[in-house]
Amino acid sequence: MKQNHSVLIIEDHPMISKAYISAFDHISDTNGKYQFKIDLVGNCDDAIKFIELAADTNGIDIIFLDISLPPSSDGQYMSGEDLGIRINELLPQSKIIVVTSFNDNYRINNILKSIDPDGFLVKNDIESKELINAILDVINSPPFYSQTVLVSIRKLFAAGVFLDKIDRQLLYELSIGTKMTDLPDILMMSLRGLHKRKEQMKVIFDIKDSEDRDLIIKAKEKGFI
Numbered sequence: 001m002k003q004n005h006s007v008l009i010i011e012d013h014p015m016i017s018k019a020y021i022s023a024f025d026h027i028s029d030t031n032g033k034y035q036f037k038i039d040l041v042g043n044c045d046d047a048i049k050f051i052e053l054a055a056d057t058n059g060i061d062i063i064f065l066d067i068s069l070p071p072s073s074d075g076q077y078m079s080g081e082d083l084g085i086r087i088n089e090l091l092p093q094s095k096i097i098v099v100t101s102f103n104d105n106y107r108i109n110n111i112l113k114s115i116d117p118d119g120f121l122v123k124n125d126i127e128s129k130e131l132i133n134a135i136l137d138v139i140n141s142p143p144f145y146s147q148t149v150l151v152s153i154r155k156l157f158a159a160g161v162f163l164d165k166i167d168r169q170l171l172y173e174l175s176i177g178t179k180m181t182d183l184p185d186i187l188m189m190s191l192r193g194l195h196k197r198k199e200q201m202k203v204i205f206d207i208k209d210s211e212d213r214d215l216i217i218k219a220k221e222k223g224f225i
Contacts, residue, residue: 005061005139007038008054010047010080011099012069016123017042020064023131034139036062044072047083055090062138063087067100067111084115092192095138099123108152116196118142120149143199150203157204163224170197171219174212 007024011017017040024036041047047069054060065087067080077083084096097119098111112120119138121130125146137144145153157163169187174180180198184191198215201207205218219225 002035003033003139004035004037006054006058007036007062007064008047008050008060009038009040009064010042010069010083011040011064011066012042013066014042016066016099019126019128020131023128023135026128026132027135044069044077044080044083048072048077048086051083051087051090059091060094062135063091063094063096065096065098065115065117067098067102081111081114084111084117088115092190095119095142097121097134097138097144099126103148103152105152105155108149109156112153112200116193118196119144121146122148124148141199143196143203145203153204163201163204167197167201168224170194171201171216171225174198175216175220175225 009017009020011020021038024038027034028036039050041050051060065080065084069080069083071078077086080098084098087094087096095118096115098115098117099121100111101123102108102111103122103124108120111117119134119142121134125148130146134144134146166187166189170183173183173186178186180191180194183189183194187194198212201219202215205215205222207214207218216225
């Protein structure tokens with residue numbers, strides 16, 4: 001039985017939107033497991049209308065979000081970053097794939113913190129295989145970060161500016177055997193948000209194993225526990 005996924009592409013360059021659609025089509029054509037219903041919008045005004053309508057109806061499964069969008073006509077949304085924050089408020093179950101031309105370490109860090117996307121691609125890294133892998137990983141095992149994003153994360157991590165207080169508390173609770181299902185009451189965050197943080201830390205520490213044991217060992221080696 002096919003998995004049906006609704007997709008919204010928020011991108012103001014038609015050729016880039018076409019590349020995303022081609023990646024979804026390739027997945028549908030080569031893997032009978034997935035089917036995608038794709039909608040396109042090219043600016044903040046149309047995007048927020050679509051998002052607000054979706055919040056009142058069936059939601060959206062996957063959102064490709066370009067950061068470099070012109071502001072909305074009312075000035076409320078200055079870029080795709082503002083849209084991403086609003087998407088998280090209105091559609092918390094949607095999986096966001098951020099796409100940007102920015103490659104500055106601190107800009108990438110700010111986007112990670114403000115939107116906490118399930119996928120993060122820098123446009124210079126994008127090729128067809130990368131897009132396909134990003135989509136499949138975000139569906140099945142997020143997060144997915146392109147190479148430039150990974151390098152940026154690890155540089156910031158090495159400089160000691162990436163793991164925040166909640167990350168450290170999460171690591172500590174895992175190290176003493178606290179179950180993930182008990183952590184929302186302890187850390188005052190949603191279970192989904194905590195799972196995303198844990199998976200992000202596995203990416204930072206370059207942990208391939210799906211179990212938490214190696215993450216805890218590496219965190220202890222680095223002095224975070």
